[in-house]
Amino acid sequence: MALSSKGTALITGASSGIGAVYADRLARQGYDLILVARSRTRLNALANHLSDQTGRTVEVVVADLKNKADSLRVEQILRSDASITLLVNNAGVGGVMSLLGSPVDDMEAMINLNVTALMRLAYAVVPGFVARGTGTVINIASIVAIAPEILNGVYGGTKAFVLSLSQSMQHELADKGVRIQAVLPGATATDFWSEAGNPVENLPQEIVMSAEDMVDAALVGLAAGEVVTIPGLHDASQWDRYEAQRQTLSGLFGNSVAAPRYR
Numbered sequence: 001m002a003l004s005s006k007g008t009a010l011i012t013g014a015s016s017g018i019g020a021v022y023a024d025r026l027a028r029q030g031y032d033l034i035l036v037a038r039s040r041t042r043l044n045a046l047a048n049h050l051s052d053q054t055g056r057t058v059e060v061v062v063a064d065l066k067n068k069a070d071s072l073r074v075e076q077i078l079r080s081d082a083s084i085t086l087l088v089n090n091a092g093v094g095g096v097m098s099l100l101g102s103p104v105d106d107m108e109a110m111i112n113l114n115v116t117a118l119m120r121l122a123y124a125v126v127p128g129f130v131a132r133g134t135g136t137v138i139n140i141a142s143i144v145a146i147a148p149e150i151l152n153g154v155y156g157g158t159k160a161f162v163l164s165l166s167q168s169m170q171h172e173l174a175d176k177g178v179r180i181q182a183v184l185p186g187a188t189a190t191d192f193w194s195e196a197g198n199p200v201e202n203l204p205q206e207i208v209m210s211a212e213d214m215v216d217a218a219l220v221g222l223a224a225g226e227v228v229t230i231p232g233l234h235d236a237s238q239w240d241r242y243e244a245q246r247q248t249l250s251g252l253f254g255n256s257v258a259a260p261r262y263r
Contacts, residue, residue, distance in 0.1 A: 007085030015042035017190030075124035095152030114158035
């Protein structure tokens with residue numbers, strides 16, 4: 001017997017890896033699903049499996065979010081479907097090559113997906129959440145959001161955008177009943193690495209987390225009310241100190257005269 005519905009979760013990049021695990025876990029928690037990805041074959045297989053296993057309603061939307069027309073179709077769903085209570089902004093592409101070794105057109109395409117599409121989907125869904133006084137946006141960032149020296153610099157920049165946007169959204173929307181969570185995975189065992197040109201098997205396995213463990217940890221963080229969840233960080237107080245110092249510094253930047261060291 002299916003659980004009573006918690007509404008509908010729309011998940012991008014849902015056909016494999018982190019997105020597919022979110023689909024499984026959220027269906028088992030009682031969400032109906034809208035799964036968005038490029039591969040109809042993978043989406044249909046996942047949708048049929050989850051529907052059979054959980055009894056939830058699972059819809060598939062074949063879309064490439066790098067394509068403006070496809071992105072606009074998904075935005076319209078987010079604006080018009082009042083059953084949607086959760087958006088998982090997971091679709092993205094990575095890069096491991098150096099900046100100068102990466103074709104600039106590829107870097108622009110990365111920004112279009114990791115930044116522009118994610119931002120537009122958040123913009124599409126949030127007004128309805130505010131009007132209804134409830135809703136959750138989960139934005140998948142990365143630890144490179146705070147460690148830009150790791151991997152490709154444009155990729156790190158896109159994930160820094162995701163973190164900053166998420167923190168700003170939480171600041172603006174928390175009193176309107178809307179929850180925002182930024183998830184910062186480290187190395188995760190998905191196709192990301194092969195697609196970026198460096199198979200995950202090449203990494204030290206002691207730093208690689210399974211997608212299942214990553215998503216399970218992120219959902220525990222969501223339930224605990226975390227705005228930023230870093231599944232691989234064992235000592236949460238280290239992030240708390242980092243964030244407290246960041247907020248302290250942010251209040252010290254505005255002065256009418258330059259610091260003495262610059263005179």
